[in-house]
Amino acid sequence: MPEFRNNIATKEWVIIATERAKRPEDFAGRPANLAADSAAKCPFCPGKEAKTPKEVFAIREPGTAPDTSGWRVRVIPNAFPALSPTGELKREKSPAGFLKMNGVGIHDVIIESPDHEAIIATLPLAHVEDIYQAYRTRFSQLAADGRFESIILFKNHGQNAGTSLHHPHSQIVAMPVTPRAARDRVEIARSHFDEKGSCLYCDLIAAEKQEEARVILETDNFSAFTPFASRVPFEIWVLPKKHSSNFETISVELSRELAGVMQSVLQKLHRVLHNPDFNYAIYSAPCREHDLEYFHWNLKIFPRVTSQAGFEVGSGMMINTVIPEAAAKYLREGEKK
Amino acid sequence: MPEFRNNIATKEWVIIATERAKRPEDFAGRPANLAADSAAKCPFCPGKEAKTPKEVFAIREPGTAPDTSGWRVRVIPNAFPALSPTGELKREKSPAGFLKMNGVGIHDVIIESPDHEAIIATLPLAHVEDIYQAYRTRFSQLAADGRFESIILFKNHGQNAGTSLHHPHSQIVAMPVTPRAARDRVEIARSHFDEKGSCLYCDLIAAEKQEEARVILETDNFSAFTPFASRVPFEIWVLPKKHSSNFETISVELSRELAGVMQSVLQKLHRVLHNPDFNYAIYSAPCREHDLEYFHWNLKIFPRVTSQAGFEVGSGMMINTVIPEAAAKYLREGEKK
Numbered sequence: 250m251p252e253f254r255n256n257i258a259t260k261e262w263v264i265i266a267t268e269r270a271k272r273p274e275d276f277a278g279r280p281a282n283l284a285a286d287s288a289a290k291c292p293f294c295p296g297k298e299a300k301t302p303k304e305v306f307a308i309r310e311p312g313t314a315p316d317t318s319g320w321r322v323r324v325i326p327n328a329f330p331a332l333s334p335t336g337e338l339k340r341e342k343s344p345a346g347f348l349k350m351n352g353v354g355i356h357d358v359i360i361e362s363p364d365h366e367a368i369i370a371t372l373p374l375a376h377v378e379d380i381y382q383a384y385r386t387r388f389s390q391l392a393a394d395g396r397f398e399s400i401i402l403f404k405n406h407g408q409n410a411g412t413s414l415h416h417p418h419s420q421i422v423a424m425p426v427t428p429r430a431a432r433d434r435v436e437i438a439r440s441h442f443d444e445k446g447s448c449l450y451c452d453l454i455a456a457e458k459q460e461e462a463r464v465i466l467e468t469d470n471f472s473a474f475t476p477f478a479s480r481v482p483f484e485i486w487v488l489p490k491k492h493s494s495n496f497e498t499i500s501v502e503l504s505r506e507l508a509g510v511m512q513s514v515l516q517k518l519h520r521v522l523h524n525p526d527f528n529y530a531i532y533s534a535p536c537r538e539h540d541l542e543y544f545h546w547n548l549k550i551f552p553r554v555t556s557q558a559g560f561e562v563g564s565g566m567m568i569n570t571v572i573p574e575a576a577a578k579y580l581r582e583g584e585k586k
Numbered sequence: 587m588p589e590f591r592n593n594i595a596t597k598e599w600v601i602i603a604t605e606r607a608k609r610p611e612d613f614a615g616r617p618a619n620l621a622a623d624s625a626a627k628c629p630f631c632p633g634k635e636a637k638t639p640k641e642v643f644a645i646r647e648p649g650t651a652p653d654t655s656g657w658r659v660r661v662i663p664n665a666f667p668a669l670s671p672t673g674e675l676k677r678e679k680s681p682a683g684f685l686k687m688n689g690v691g692i693h694d695v696i697i698e699s700p701d702h703e704a705i706i707a708t709l710p711l712a713h714v715e716d717i718y719q720a721y722r723t724r725f726s727q728l729a730a731d732g733r734f735e736s737i738i739l740f741k742n743h744g745q746n747a748g749t750s751l752h753h754p755h756s757q758i759v760a761m762p763v764t765p766r767a768a769r770d771r772v773e774i775a776r777s778h779f780d781e782k783g784s785c786l787y788c789d790l791i792a793a794e795k796q797e798e799a800r801v802i803l804e805t806d807n808f809s810a811f812t813p814f815a816s817r818v819p820f821e822i823w824v825l826p827k828k829h830s831s832n833f834e835t836i837s838v839e840l841s842r843e844l845a846g847v848m849q850s851v852l853q854k855l856h857r858v859l860h861n862p863d864f865n866y867a868i869y870s871a872p873c874r875e876h877d878l879e880y881f882h883w884n885l886k887i888f889p890r891v892t893s894q895a896g897f898e899v900g901s902g903m904m905i906n907t908v909i910p911e912a913a914a915k916y917l918r919e920g921e922k923k
Contacts (some may be wrong), residue, residue: 411895558748
């Protein structure tokens with residue numbers, strides 16, 4: 250059983266992933282380079298459905314049976330989950346005062362396409378809409394589960410972004426604890442609301458619109474921009490313009506529009522940075538809180554074109570060598586010929 | 587002039603390093619692999635002193651002149667600083683509400699040895715003591731400067747740790763702002779003190795001693811252990827046992843003992859992980875606060891044997907696949923033959 254452990258000096262939870270545990274001696278020497286794994290060995294390719302955990306959701310061709318081919322997007326439990334799907338929640342404090350908790354949670358994989366080489370930037374838009382439909386469905390199922398405090402949906406694209414399988418996929422993790430950073434975000438937004446009487450993120454969208462220089466893309470319902478204090482080069486935030494605190498309440502129509510916005514933004518990144526590695530993540534209000542006036546769900550894209558050195562690791566403060574206004578201009582206008 | 591920019595939604599400061607600025611198009615394609623640069627081209631090797639910025643401190647053979655050979659440890663301003671050493675501090679809020687500040691600060695390099703290939707694990711102990719003596723001297727000079735709120739001293743060892751020059755060196759940055767993570771650490775320690783009437787870190791040292799399993803090394807004045815909720819495999823914290831909030835007040839004797847502890851701990855890492863890449867950083871109380879009962883300076887070592895994927899980047903919560911007790915045992919006992 251994995252464990253959540255709490256650091257007394259930082260109040261951060263860490264998952265000690267015993268199910269994936271490595272022996273200490275496995276870390277001697279350089280980490281092996283992950284070969285771009287071949288479709289032949291890929292567990293996510295069609296035809297291997299019987300070898301994966303049973304699907305929990307799929308968008309499939311009419312008449313095809315679960316755990317057979319014929320799916321367009323398929324959600325399955327992670328075969329090597331960071332958290333255990335069964336077991337009782339139990340907080341425990343050692344006599345010396347260290348706090349831990351059973352590592353209960355859900356860790357699913359959203360296989361985005363049967364095509365081993367597909368990427369969101371170049372898939373047909375209707376397929377990207379299916380992916381976001383799967384995000385919406387699975388996110389709302391887990392939010393309704395009742396056992397969890399927080400959910401994070403994220404994607405690793407490329408080896409520098411930490412992916413271990415080449416086949417395009419996203420992941421969703423539901424946890425009985427709230428990461429300290431998530432709690433911080435909510436608290437900051439709450440203080441802003443207390444002080445100004447308005448949603449911090451609604452105000453941010455308006456401020457970015459006013460300054461204009463960092464806006465990459467705007468549709469009826471979404472705004473995408475490089476934040477004023479971008480942590481990394483080409484960081485992009487995507488926010489719904491209409492206030493909404495919980496991603497799980499997104500409508501089918503809005504999730505379609507979001508799919509289009511994300512495809513467009515990822516196309517821009519793909520074009521100017523030549524298919525860079527990236528992570529993205531969806532941030533929503535804590536699962537047990539709804540219709541919050543002061544929090545606003547959002548999606549953040551972090552290209553992995555630089556790495557953190559001791560200053561960043563030590564201080565938690567980033568040094569960004571690309572001016573966010575220049576990054577936005579470059580993304581909007583594309584590469585100069 | 588670099589800028590500090592504040593993120594309204596996270597309250598984090600980011601350094602937008604215009605002096606080091608890259609053009610957006612420099613990020614197209616994969617980052618180039620840093621070749622292990624040769625001593626012949628190295629700006630930190632002896633004989634190149636005239637080509638670097640003028641030294642601000644050095645430990646040298648008697649009778650040798652500044653900015654000539656004969657040094658054992660040499661501190662110079664970074665030739666490509668993240669912050670500008672001159673200029674007036676100025677906070678500025680844009681009409682739309684974005685907060686920034688001039689990127690004024692000190693960014694020095696501590697060249698640890700004339701030997702291009704030296705590493706702390708295998709240097710003579712007397713030389714490691716010189717390095718820590720230089721840390722102590724330069725840290726206290728900057729703490730006394732009066733313009734700065736926070737100082738961080740850190741080291742990058744190896745390419746995965748973000749080093750750009752092979753020659754052994756550490757860095758020290760003094761800033762007019764406090765990183766949010768640093769403020770958090772102080773606030774958490776203050777709450778602990780308010781509630782319990784004791785220093786969080788003193789209590790932590792006692793708790794680790796009581797549980798014993800994670801202690802790697804203890805001397806008269808220092809304790810080194812893998813924290814209960816280690817964020818990364820083989821993370822190590824080194825703390826002075828006698829309460830002290832500000833690193834800059836460390837005595838010559840204690841800095842010698844610390845050098846010995848660090849060499850011993852880094853030797854253990856070097857032996858069992860085969861010279862792994864790592865960062866370490868020294869955390870001290872804010873420069874303008876002294877003799878705090880509730881804060882305790884500390885040194886943290888982060889081996890860079892894993893990389894962060896979307897879950898960690900997105901949630902800020904780490905997944906650690908090595909049990910801290912197993913890591914400590916392995917470090918204490920060494921590799922099994």
